[in-house]
Amino acid sequence: MRIDPLMTRSPATGALRPVTEDLLAEVYLAPRRPELNLGDHLGSGAPWSDSFTAAPDETAQAVEASLLALANATPSLDPADVVLDSLPAGRARSHVTALRDLWRNLGTLPGPLNTWRHVLQSRAADALEPLPLIGQECTFATPVEAALEQALRTHHGHADGPSPHAQSTEGSALRYLQDHFGKGSDPVAPDASVACYGLRDPHEEAGFAAARAQSMLDEGRVDHPGEIGLLVPDSAAYPMALRTAFDRVGLPISGLPAQGARRDGPGEVLSLLLVTLAGPAPRTALASLYISHGMPWPPKTGRKMAREVIDRGWSRTASNLTGTARDLLDALRPCHTPEQLFGRLGAIARATPEAGLHPGIASLKAASGDTLDWPLLHRLAAPGSVAAEGNDRFAEGVSLFTEAALPWRPVRQLIVLGMAGRHWPRLPGSGPFFTEGEIAMMRDAGLMLHGRQQKLARGLELFRRQLGVATEGLTLLVPALDLKGDRLTPSTGLALIAHILGAEEPADLVVDLRSEPHEDWPVAASRATPVPNGGAPELPEDGLIRIQRRVSTPDRPGVDLLSLRATEDGPLPHSPSRLETMLVSPLGWLLDELGAKDLTWAPETLDVMTLGTLMHQVLEDTFAEGTPVPEATELDAAIPGHLDAAIRRHAAWLTDAAWATERRSLLREARDICTAWADFLRKTGAGVLHNEIALKGEHGGLLLHGKADCLLKLPDGRILVVDHKRSSAGGRRDRMTRGWDLQVALYRAMLERPTEETALTRLVADGAQIVTAYHMLRDGTVLSDSQGGDVPRVETAGEDASVNAMDHLAQVLAEVGAGTIRLNHADDAGTFDKDRGIKAYALDTPLVAAFSLPETATEEDAQ
Structure with a gap:
């Protein structure tokens, strides 16, 4: 070319x-x-x-x-x-x-x-x-x-052309470089005509280039901005960063795109709509759609809807919308025919005129047949970035030149950015059709295809010609990192320039400004004051954060950390899981109460929570209350349907063909779990009284609420309150043996001191003996404390499975109630696992880790 x-x-x-x-x-x-x-x-x-x-x-x-x-x-x-x-x-x-x-x-x-x-x-x-x-x-x-x-x-014929660009001063390093780059030559001594500086990343390059251009004007090295040129890689990041940096110093840039690169908004919305209408709608697609441009609701409402659907899989705010917004949301239902699809797309386009969907829908409709070819539709609707358009060129500005083209006017001073990575010259890749050996063989046969050697030679010559636009000085800028933070290596062009200027390695040519004092920089610069302790928070030596509690007045109630989630009807009750978080990390509990948690969007995944929910639902449907225990043949016939129903209810995305292997694995697991649970019910003679029982009560003045998965009635009249846990018995057994299981005691507290009367609380009031237990789904073990010791197939784990947990909870509640938050140490996770049998998931929060004290000193450390 x-x-x-x-x-x-x-x-x-x-x-x-x-x-x-x-x-x-x-x-x-x-x-x-x-x-x-x-x-x-x-x-x-x-x-x-x-x-x-x-x-x-x-x-x-x-x-x-x-x-x-x-x-x-x-x-x-x-x-x-x-x-x-x-x-x-x-x-x-x-x-x-x-x-x-x-x-x-x-x-x-x-x-x-x-x-x-x-x-x-x-x-x-x-x-x-x-x-x-x-x-x-x-x-x-x-x-x-x-x-x-x-x-x-x-x-x-021919015509006379313009005179060639003026060259730099004879005998200068720049002139030698312009004449010999890409060719074999002896080294030349460097001089002031060529300078090379190392910066952190493209943003810092842009700021330095702007300061360098301003200093050239201030020092009289150029008479006006048009005598300065910027040679930049073909990347959208550089024009945007340069525009900002040069606007800051008040210098115009000539050659910026008249219309910068931008996102394909209609393509993005249409692609999201196809994913949603194909069904089941992924929550990330719905959330992205809610915050897209042109939707018939305010941006604030869209952000709230997106947050709700990411957190819970559905949006209460969306369910309350009316009018045009309601019409759009009603159209977001799975389609099975082209008529349904384009009818609903048309309704959505009419509800969102600012989204500009009509042209894209027309293209999809023209390519559609009698049936829905979803892969084809997705390919046709796939969004792409809209390339920059035009060139805003004028005589008075700093000249912007791009990587793939010859400069469009001469300059006295040229600044080259991005002298790292695959630029200068852009390294050619291998084609998918022919190897380099095959291209060489075809060239010998007279078919003059261009291979990597020819493309590289052209790239080197283009760069030499680009360097030739400068008549007085050349400044090379070398970024150490790209905008993703990945380290860059010197470009091929920089290595060749370093060799021509007598340097053994490119690093020998580069002046790393990050290691130089600011007073030695070639431009005026300022450095931000370093953040103390490298940004780490200053923590109290005693590890206690004392939150000032405001004194209550009639019109301004005081701060009660235990009632942060209070409503007009009073404080909301606490669940056992929230109090387990408090037991592990009071700070983690406080952040959760305040809603200060990770809000990262993530697609649906078959995580522990989803697996547990599905298995809970299968158990509930398979062992319905008041029905006899199913036989083996009945289980085999019923479980596939129950699992499919659970998936459609709680994880509809699992119905996609891509999850077929996981569905087969879930079916095997569900059969194993249900077979083991049926065997337990037969051996104990227990009958299912209820599934999913809500519990409400209080402990030490603190309102509690929870939910028991299953309520069994034993032959001797005792009530077995069961919580299904999708894990093995080892960790829970260890925790109960050490007396650090909190949930058993809190369930018993809600039953003994209820705040709402239910059939279960009436049984307790009438003297029924309650046994609380865990059903560990992975191995079929049923764990209880000493009260369940004589129940067949129930394993006891310690005399009092909660004694230490309840004592520690009382201490933490007293501290938190007084406005004191005790911080964790960096090694608490290991300590909790070793000494208490607790997996400290609450410590995985980045904020909790950031505010953790150093590891506790041991006797060996003290010595």
Whole structure:
């Protein structure tokens, strides 16, 4: 591919114009061809057929790129020019043959090549106006580019062009670099004409470039901003960062895109709608849809709806909307026919006129058939970024040049950003069709495809030409990190420049400003005051945070940490799980009460909570209250239906075909659990009284609420309150043996001191003996304290499974009630596991970890 674009000078006006496809089509009256959809022609029988079946879009792109490369290697754009007689049989020949046959079948080519072929087949008299070319031939032109240039010169002749750009001072390091970059040469001593600085990342590069440009103006090294040039990588990050940095110092940039790169808003919304309407709707898709632009509700309402659906899987706020918003939400139901899909999409588009969905829906409808091809629809609706458009160029601004093009005017001082990673030159990759060895073999056979060697040589020459735009000075900026924080290595161009300037390694050339005092920087700079302790909080030595409690007044009640979630009806009760959090980390409990928790969006996943919920529901449906224990054949027949119902109710996303393996595993697990539970019920003679029993009570003046999974009546009249736990018995047994199980005691407290009368509390009041137990689903073990010791198949774990937990809870409640929060130590997780048998999940919160004291000192540490 040529470096210098073809340029023509008008004989009448002297105006310079690039020779574009549109200009050639107008001058030679080239016929317009319909846009080519290559995917419609990639059928069976070609070497890429299997790839096209698996990945049609990617394969079509690879075939199109290879077809264009093959066409560019032919001087007359005729498939007959592809002669394979000297190419040995093998993979390369079969692929070239298939590409040539595809070209013949198409009868046309993508891009400007059809116009070029028309020009090559035309006479000079066919042109409507003269197009005399200026400049010299390009050694990197493809065969067809060279043929097109030769045809135009034959038709229109030559014209005088502008004088070459001025070069830098003879004898300077910059001039030597401009003359010898990419060529073999002896090193030269560096001088002030070339400077190289290391920065942290592209944002810091942009700030330094702006300060460097301002200092050049202040020092008189340039007379106006137009004499400074910025050469930047082709990345959306650099123009945005440069705009901000140069606006800060008050310097205009000439060459920024007139319209910057932006997101494809309609494509994003349409893609989300397809995912939602295919059903079941993922919660992340619904949440993203709620906060999308153009929705018929205020942004604040959308954010609240998104937060609710991420937390709970549904939104109470959304259920209360009316009007147009209600119409949109009602349309978000799974579709099974094209008529349903496009009817609902149309209703949604009418409800969201600002979203601009009508063009995308029309395109989908045109490509749709009699049935819903969801993969095709998803591919067609997939959003992509909208590329930057236009160039805002004016004489007075700092010149912005981009990586893939020659600079559009000379400058006195050039600043090159991004001299790390794959830039300068951009390293060519390997194509999916041909190996480098095959390309070399085809070049020997006369088929002049460009491989990595030719592409790299062109990249080096382009960079040399770009460096040649500077007449007085060159500043190279080398980022250490990209915007993701990943470390970058010096670019190939920097390594070559370092060699030319006599440095053994690129690092020897770079002045790392991060290690230099600010007073030695070449620009004015300021450094933010370091955050004390590296940002770590200053924690009290005694590990206690004392929260000042406001004195209550009639119009301003005091602060009670135990009643932070109070409503108009009074404080909300605490669940055993919340109090277990308090037992492990009072700070973690306080943050949870305040709602200060991780709000990261995440898709549905088969985590411990979901697995537990599904197995609980299967047990509830399989062992219904008041029914006899099912026999083995009944279990086998009933469990699949019960599991499917549980999945549809609690995790509808699991119905997708991608989760088939997990569903089979869940079915095996559900059968094992239900078989073991049926065996327990038969051995004990217990009957199911109730499932999912709400419990409400109080302990030490603190309101409690919870839910027992199952209520069994034993033959001797005792009531067994069961909590199903989807885990093995080891950890729970250890906790109960050590006396640190809190839930057993809290269940008993709610039964003995209820705040709401139920059938269960009446049984307790009438003298029924209550036994609380855990059913461990992973191994079928049923654990209880000493009260369940004589129940068959029930394992006792200690005389009092909660004695230590209740004592410690009383101490923590007293401290928290007085406004004191005791901080954790960094090694508490290990201590809780070792000494108490508690998995301290509450300590996994980043805020709790950040406010943890150092590890506790041991006697060995003291010695």
